[in-house]
Amino acid sequence: MIQSLSEHDREKLQDSLAHSGQKVTPQREIVFAVLLAKRDHPTVEDVFQRARESMPGLSLATVYNCLETFVGCGLVRQVNHERESTRYCPNLAPHAHFRDEATGHVHDIELPPEIIQSLRSILPPGFNSETIEISFHGRSQESAQRSTSN
Amino acid sequence: MIQSLSEHDREKLQDSLAHSGQKVTPQREIVFAVLLAKRDHPTVEDVFQRARESMPGLSLATVYNCLETFVGCGLVRQVNHERESTRYCPNLAPHAHFRDEATGHVHDIELPPEIIQSLRSILPPGFNSETIEISFHGRSQESAQRSTSN
DNA sequence: TTGCAAGTTGGAATCATTCCAACTCATTTC
DNA sequence: GAAATGAGTTGGAATGATTCCAACTTGCAA
Numbered sequence: 001m002i003q004s005l006s007e008h009d010r011e012k013l014q015d016s017l018a019h020s021g022q023k024v025t026p027q028r029e030i031v032f033a034v035l036l037a038k039r040d041h042p043t044v045e046d047v048f049q050r051a052r053e054s055m056p057g058l059s060l061a062t063v064y065n066c067l068e069t070f071v072g073c074g075l076v077r078q079v080n081h082e083r084e085s086t087r088y089c090p091n092l093a094p095h096a097h098f099r100d101e102a103t104g105h106v107h108d109i110e111l112p113p114e115i116i117q118s119l120r121s122i123l124p125p126g127f128n129s130e131t132i133e134i135s136f137h138g139r140s141q142e143s144a145q146r147s148t149s150n
Numbered sequence: 151m152i153q154s155l156s157e158h159d160r161e162k163l164q165d166s167l168a169h170s171g172q173k174v175t176p177q178r179e180i181v182f183a184v185l186l187a188k189r190d191h192p193t194v195e196d197v198f199q200r201a202r203e204s205m206p207g208l209s210l211a212t213v214y215n216c217l218e219t220f221v222g223c224g225l226v227r228q229v230n231h232e233r234e235s236t237r238y239c240p241n242l243a244p245h246a247h248f249r250d251e252a253t254g255h256v257h258d259i260e261l262p263p264e265i266i267q268s269l270r271s272i273l274p275p276g277f278n279s280e281t282i283e284i285s286f287h288g289r290s291q292e293s294a295q296r297s298t299s300n
Numbered sequence: 301t302t303g304c305a306a307g308t309t310g311g312a313a314t315c316a317t318t319c320c321a322a323c324t325c326a327t328t329t330c
Numbered sequence: 331g332a333a334a335t336g337a338g339t340t341g342g343a344a345t346g347a348t349t350c351c352a353a354c355t356t357g358c359a360a
Binding site for chain 1: 337338339340341342347348
């Protein structure tokens with residue numbers, strides 16, 4: 001069962017939504033809370049399952065809607081890997097993703113500003129990039145120290 | 151209409167396939183030739199249309215099969231952008247992709263080895279990555295010098 | 301000449317996602 | 331305070347890329 005949002009997170013939600021002329025709804029609160037509760041890059045289906053524990057009537061379409069809304073107002077990021085289901089991530093700091101082939105798990109990798117800078121610098125003149133997506137693909141020794149939730 | 155493969159390319163095809171115990175077939179030759187003819191990161195559907203001009207009986211399933219085979223034996227790379235159709239790219243040199251939001255076109259961006267090196271270095275211990283995918287997302291002034299084919 | 305294995309084919313099936321029309325509910329308008 | 335408005339939600343249908351599958355082809359081997 002998902003805990004309700006902290007004062008601070010509720011405010012963040014409220015602000016971001018208001019900023020693009022949208023409202024806080026019970027569904028959006030729960031979907032957002034689900035994302036914050038376990039930062040394991042859940043799929044829509046994952047979010048749906050988890051959110052339903054708190055709100056059994058919630059529909060899948062609404063989860064899609066909420067997540068799209070959040071992406072639109074900059075509250076969360078989408079993470080795509082090959083053709084797999086889209087995953088969602090409330091970590092807004094610049095970071096790359098590491099996809100563990102063995103487990104399918106996705107880890108955030110902190111991205112130092114100078115790396116971003118040097119990447120931007122390899123673009124030929126005339127190319128202006130707003131976003132850069134970096135994903136590593138390999139294996140990690142997960143078994144040891146694990147900290148998917150926070 | 152697609153030209154048949156050069157001696158050199160046919161050999162590359164033959165070698166790569168043989169290496170994983172597979173054969174050259176007329177369908178595979180044509181699909182490979184289509185990829186080499188216009189390096190604009192075609193979708194499966196694009197490849198299908200172009201290849202059909204030379205081989206009207208070719209089926210979509212076969213194009214999927216051929217491309218999967220090529221990826222498997224390292225002849226081509228897959229390029230994914232968000233949830234759009236998978237695109238294919240016969241450029242095997244390490245490179246990133248730039249996706250022009252306005253036109254949807256994908257450009258190869260050369261990737262200097264030191265960038266790859268520095269990216270690898272940001273992985274925490276215990277993470278071993280085989281491949282790194284980098285994609286830029288933005289706008290370019292394409293209208294000017296254009297050179298999608300080669 | 302028969303059999304086998306790899307490859308191809310078309311159509312059906314799958315699966316994530318999007319679309320849509322009906323419904324809910326809070327707020328505004330008269 | 332009833333009616334209208336509009337954003338948001340809902341379930342089911344539709345879409346579209348991809349995969350699956352069973353039948354067919356082909357070249358080669360026994």
